[in-house]
Amino acid sequence: MATASLTEYLFMSGILFSIGLAGVIIRRNIIVIFMCLELMLAAASLTLVAFSRENMVAGLPDYNGQMLVFFVITVAAAEVAVGLAIIVALYRARQTVNTEDLTSLQG
Amino acid sequence: MNQPLLLLVLPLLSAVVIHFLLKQKMASIAAVLGTVFTAATLGISLMLLGKEATTVDLFNWIQIGRLDIGINLELDQLSTGMMVVVTGIGLLVHVFSLGYMKDDDAKARYFGNLSLFMFSMTGIVLASNFIMMFIFWELVGLSSYLLIGHWYQKESAADAAKKAFLSNRVGDFGFLIGILMIWGVSGTVIFDNMSITAGTPFLAAAVLLVFCGAIGKSAQLPLHVWLPDAMEGPTPVSALIHAATMVAAGVYMMARFFYSVGLDAIPECSAMTIAWIGGITSLLAALMATQQDDIKKILAYSTLSQLGYMIMAVGLLAPEAGMFHLYTHAWFKALLFLGSGAVIYACHHEQNIWKMGGLLKRMPITAITFLLGTLALTAVPFTSGFYSKEGILHAAHEAHSPLLYVAVAVAALTTFYMFRLFFIAFLGSARSHGSEDAKEVGPFMLLPLVVLATMAFASPLLPKLFPSLENIDIHFMPDLANGLVQMSLGAFAVGFAGAFVLYKGKTSDPLAKNGLMKVYRNKFYIDEIYAKLIKVFQDLLAAVVHFLDEFVINGLVVGGLTRLAQGTGNIFRNKMQTGSLQNYAFLFGTGIILVIYLTVFL
Secondary structure, three states: OOOOOHHHHHHHHHHHHHHHHHHHHHOOEHHHHHHHHHHHHHHHHHHHHHHHHHOEEOOEEOHHHHHHHHHHHHHHHHHHHHHHHHHHHHHHHHOOOEHHHOOOOOO | OOHHHHHHHHHHHHHHHHHHHHOHHHHHHHHHHHHHHHHHHHHHHHHHOOOOOEEEEEEEEEEEOOEEEEEEEEEOHHHHHHHHHHHHHHHHHHHHHHHHOOOOOOHHHHHHHHHHHHHHHHHHHHEOEHHHHHHHHHHHHHHHHHHHHHHOOOHHHHHHHHHHHHHHHHHHHHHHHHHHHHHHHHOOOEHHHOOOOOOOHHHHHHHHHHHHHHHHHOOOOOOOOHHHHHHHOOHHHHHHHHHHOHHHHHHHHHHHHHHHHOHHHOOHHHHHHHHHHHHHHHHHHHHHHOOOOEHHHHHHHHHHHHHHHHHHHHHOOOHHHHHHHHHHHHHHHHHHHHHHHHHHHHOOOOOEHHHOOOHHHHOHHHHHHHHHHHHHHOOOOOOHHHHHHHHHHHHHHHOOOOHHHHHHHHHHHHHHHHHHHHHHHHOOOOOOHHHHOOOOOOHHHHHHHHHHHHHHHHHHHOOOOOOOHHHOOOOOOOOOOOHHHHHHHHHHHHHHHHHHHHHOOOOOOOOOOOHHHHHHHOHHHHHHHHHHHHHHHHHHHHHHHHHHHHHHHHHHHHHHHHHHHHHHHHHHHHHOOOOOHHHHHHHHHHHHHHHHHHHHHO
16 A cells, blocks of 8 residues: 655645644634644644654654654643633623634734 | 152141141141241252252153153252242241131141142152143142132132132143143153254144143233132232242243253244243233232232243243242242231231221331332342343343333333332321221241341342352342343332322322223223133033034934834834734744744745
């Protein structure tokens, strides 16, 4: 079975990251922004896995990196729980999750 | 310890001890200490007389490349002779002060400052190089300031002290530049090593700048204004500092300088300038003196006039004549000042001559010594003034200069104003309570008067006391066939006759209404002109400074910086801090990309 090369992984990760970044910058709904953020995190994790797979230790891929990604996903899940809780609290306080209405920090 | 060093150390020691240890609590001890130490320096000066010229090296102060400045003492005829004058008159003034300042509240400060002055003056006289002389030059300026302002509670005294100090600063500024220029020309500041051959324009400028120092210290035009005001100080101080020694330091310095450089090397244009400044000063000061009412002011203008004479002699390249006049003048002018001090003391601090009168009967010894001083100042034959003034007239005659006529006119005016003073203050009848109960002063004050009166006659008879006097031969009997002697006697006769006719037995000034006399009385309005000029320049300067402060500093620098910071802040606030989350994220991302680009690709 032909496996994807490192370049293809990195390319894929770059596309994912760019989509995430564009979403963060362009979209107005905080929940979508939050999802895009997660997308960027996933892109970064993908890079990590790709590199660790390429890094051969004693004839085998370096599994330490791949193990780390499990932890990242776990932490990300916890982070999502906190983030969504904040968004719910925000909605309760302001009755909106649209960033155009949330400009009270304007100088 | 060698004797010349003691000359310098004793007065300093006395000043330090009086100022820091004795203070006002032990004022009487301070007075005696100052007097005794001065007597000791006089003894040393007399011992040093007539010895071979030497230089006593004390220590090397600065040595940088060719610049070599030491604190060394120059002992030659010029300096040892001058030391006798300084310490001799200094001693008599100390003795006089024992009586005059008996009840002063700040007697210790007075004697301490007097010692400080003796120290500084000794330094000037014995200095072996220009830099050392300049240091002590400033020190006499300081002690003069302290002593003029002795009664600083009086506003006029404090102002006079400031005026003296500031006028001297103006002259000293030129003096310092002159010293540097002389160093540039001759490569040394040591008097003994100075030899300049070519009379370049640079040297001419340097000589005139050095002369600036003498203009300030010896109160020549246009910086003469401080000396009459300096009479606010105690009278013995006026006698010592502002008549006999410090103001003569300018003449001494010029003589020392001219001898070091060599008379032939002095450019003629600067010598002529010096001579004319001296001549004009002596004439104007004599004219001013004719209309003064304050006994000390008359003597002050007379001092100005005589200093002008000496400067004129120096400018005519006859420093020996100038120094000889300095030497004789120091004794009889100190006599006149101390005499006036005794009169002022006896008349309960009355200085207006129109409120005196009849003092000859009440204080005969003072009056007679004063008369003797007057005769010496007016150059009556057989007095010291006659011989020294003849020396100056002779120098002017030799130079074929029209200054001769100026000098003769000044001689006539001198006789006129001195006898005006004598007729009004000492003859006639008492015109105020002060002069009615005037009594002869005590022995401490009389003794110096008598000694000085003797010196007014005897000083020319102590030959070789003074520098290079070989050139001046003193004919004891005046040579009546000599044209100069005739002129001198004629001037005396004219002046005396004028004073006799106008002022004998008068109770008010018959010339007071005359318009020209008013100009003299008001000193040619020079003080007023200076006040105006200074005001104009000060206002101009103030306007410029105000402009700089208001528009450049406040408007551009301080205000500009605040406006710049404020403007930048506003731009950032409006354009960046929008409150929009996306905007922040975008800026954040752009920033990171920029940083990565800069660190990785550049």
